[in-house]
Amino acid sequence: PPWAGLDIQFRFRQAQTMIFAIDEVNRNSKLLPSVTLGYSLYDNCLTLGVGFRAALALISGQEEQIILNETCEGSPPVLGVVGDSSSTRSIAISTVLGLYRVPMVSYFATCACLSDRQKFPSFFRTIPSDAFQVRAMIQILKHFGWTWAGLLISDDDYGLHAARSFHSDLGVSGGGCLAYLEALPWEKDLIEFQRIVDVMKKSTARVVIVFAHEGQIINLMEEVVRQNLTGLQWLASEAWSTAAVLQTSDLMPYLGGTLGIAIRRGEIPGLRDFLLQTRPELQHNNSYGNNMVNQFWEFTFQCRFAPTPSGWVENGGKVCSGGEDIETAETGFLDVSDLRSEYNVYKAVYALAYALDEMLKCEPGKGPFSKKSCATLQTLEPWQLVYYLERVNFTTSFGDEVSFDENGDALPIYDIMNWLWLPDGQTKVQNVGEVKMSAFNGEQLTLDVDKIFWNFESKKPPKSVCSNNCPPGTRVVRKKGEPDCCFDCIPCSEGTISNNSNSLECFGCPEDFWSSPQRDLCVPKKTEFLSYEEPLGVCLTTASLLGTFICTVVLGVFIYHRRTPIVRANNSELSFNLLLSLKLCFLCSLLFIGRPRLWTCQLRHAAFGISFVLCVSCILVKTMVVLAVFKASKPGGGASLKWFGVSQQRGTVLVLTSVQAAICTAWLVSSSPSPHKNTKYHNDKIVYECVVGSIVGFSVLLGYIGILAILSFVLAFLARNLPDNFNEAKLITFSMLIFCAVWVAFVPAYVSSPGKYADAVEVFAILASSFGLLLALFGPKCYIILLRPERNTKKAIMGRGQK
Helix, strand or coil: CHHHHHHHHHHHHHHHHHHHHHHHHHCCCCCCCCCCCCCCCCCCCCHHHHHHHHHHHHHHHHHCCCCCCCCCCCCCCCCEEEEECCHHHHHHHHHHHHHCCCCCEEEECHHHHCCCCCCCCCCCCCCCCHHHHHHHHHHHHHHHHCCCCEEECCCCCCHHHHHHHHHHHHHHHCCCEEEEEEEECCCHHHHHHHHHHHEEEEHHHCEEECCCCCHHHHHHHHHHHHCCCCCCCECCCCCCCCHHHHCCCCCHHHHHEEEEEEEECCCCCCHHHHHHHCCCCCCCCEEEEECHHHHHHHHHHHEEECCCCCCCCCCCCCCCCCCCCCCHHHCCCCCCCCCCCCHHHHHHHHHHHHHHHHHHCCCCCCCHHHHCCCCCCCCHHHHHHHHHHHCEEEEECCEEEEEEECCCCCCCCCEEEEEEECCCCCEEEEEEEEEEEECCEEEEEEECCCCCCCCCCCCCCCCCCCCCCCCCCCCEEECCCCCCCCCCECCCCCCCEECCCCCCCCCCCCCCCCCCCCCCCEEEEEECCCCCCCCHHHHHHHHHHHHHHHHHHHHHHHHHHHCCCCHHHHHHHHHHHHHHHHHHHHHHHHCCCCCCCCCHHHHHHHHHHHHHHHHHHHHHHHHHHHHHHHHHHHCCCHHHHHHHHHHHHHHHHHHHHHHHHHHHHHHHHCCCCEEECCCCCCCEEEEEEEEEEHHHHHHHHHHHHHHHHHHHHHHHHHCCCHHHCCHHHHHHHHHHHHHHHHHHHHHHHHHHHHCCCHHHHHHHHHHHHHHHHHHHHHHHHHHHHHHHHHHHCHHHHHCCCCC
């Protein structure tokens, strides 16, 4: 094909760049000072089998024999491979090299599949993965709002893996969808190319993404020109984004304005002078050998080396002398102003050199291998070089940092190119931005939009969408059987809004807002709940904190006077537990104040139920102890105290409280309380309240407290007329009478109170019953301890002192 000659120059310059880099390393006294690098060049002839055979020859050390020796011992003579340029060939070659851990550094293979470290353990590359290139293209699509695009791919690993990445990443990023996906054939199949162009022509997508190679694009463009398909915005992959063969006056009316992802451009000082030294090699028989230099020379000067083909001279063909002046030849071989793949070759050579240099700097006894050993040139294994290659980090003379991540991929960075079609018919590829990976911000796209040339009459970016944007106040509804980018716009329902274009769903307003008539914003609604700021909430909060403070003071008094008779006679441990439980009762009332939330709704009744059961359990045990002590004072009743020792008292309180904890847990797991917006009371406000979830659970919780309270009341009532030295039963009777009266009155009041007043009734019941227990049980004792200390004696307690 007509572009094959340019490809020869391009590939040959890559090979010469590798030789130049090796020569430069050998002349560098600071890098590998005692080692001279050598090389072998292989032409894969764009054929998988040839490249595969070369890989086997490399690791076997035999250029002709491709089978390893029987012992498989010793280091292969080649420690690293620079190449291949093709993803498909790199997959095959790296599979073989990976078995022997021979490092392979590719400068052009971009398939994301090569990042699989398990399959390709010794593969590295100085060009970013296609996975990053795909994400970079998606960034460009999102930047210009192109949500509807076609995708053309090459029918190989390069294109197929790119298509897979597009399908997965486009959906995740929400950047758009593909109108069509077509694979470009390698051969010049006119019928297939005609069908593909027909698909492009009928599609409403104005953006075409092409992940293919130059030869396939040339075949495609012939059909595009034939059908005169204009008005498309092309998005090129790195394989053809800077291809000079496509930048012709015939193709620019169609490809002008193309945006492309390009390999990072670099500069290699001294390369042009090195390329000028290229000369054919004269063999010992005074004839020129058939090598890559000769092929390049024959194409550049349109001549043939002797012996020439039959009839060549007779038909006017020239014979190459080997002395032609390459500097005066019309060739792009010497143009080093836009080095991209060559720059990657240069970095690949230096990566291997720096890895080898770092390995040779290893000090014995401080090495990274077994027993802290180091690798030497005499015992070097390829996997040891892989170890250092994974950790290589250097900066080129152009200022680019070179290192590899855990997958062997280079630092992801691409240039964004734009094909400029000048008024005089000249073409130019200009850099309009870059896209790179940041550790903190992910993919970062930088574009100079003002510099971009758009090949449209409007001189503006085209519009490429399947459906027009849905305005705020509406939501997107997918059309059945069509891609996600094709949709209808449906207005949001009452109470929901969308404040962005193309919203996939309408969002409900926050709890204290409602939707506006246009459904594009939320407007505040009045809200109602038992708040800390309102007078009722302030009073209840103050009462709760006051009760907590009094409990703390009483607890302090009892602890301070814990050795006095009145404290000891009234079972000091149960009294302390009772005071602590009362503090919890006072504090749990605070959970009923403030805006209801899920955790407060779940915690308020559980905390209330467990706190009061703990409190009533202590009272019940105290009552049972009183009865046991009285019975023990009678002849033959001493055994009764045996069953109400300290351990039994603690166990009884724990068991009774654990039952309530189990009830609360079952309630919360099965149907827990939750916050609820209630609008049935008022139309102009929202009442926030907690629904109990399960009426049965709430009833069992209250019922269990009631059973313990009634049992305590009955036992205390039976013991009310015991001798004076056991007169605590009267106090318990009175306290439980108050407690039961409060909660009997609570039920009808709670049911009939709306909204926040139901919470206020419950808080009032908690505080009233807690204050009743605190004052009835501990008021008289504190009175004696603080104001009548003369009655706080054993005689007085036993009824033989003052009364």
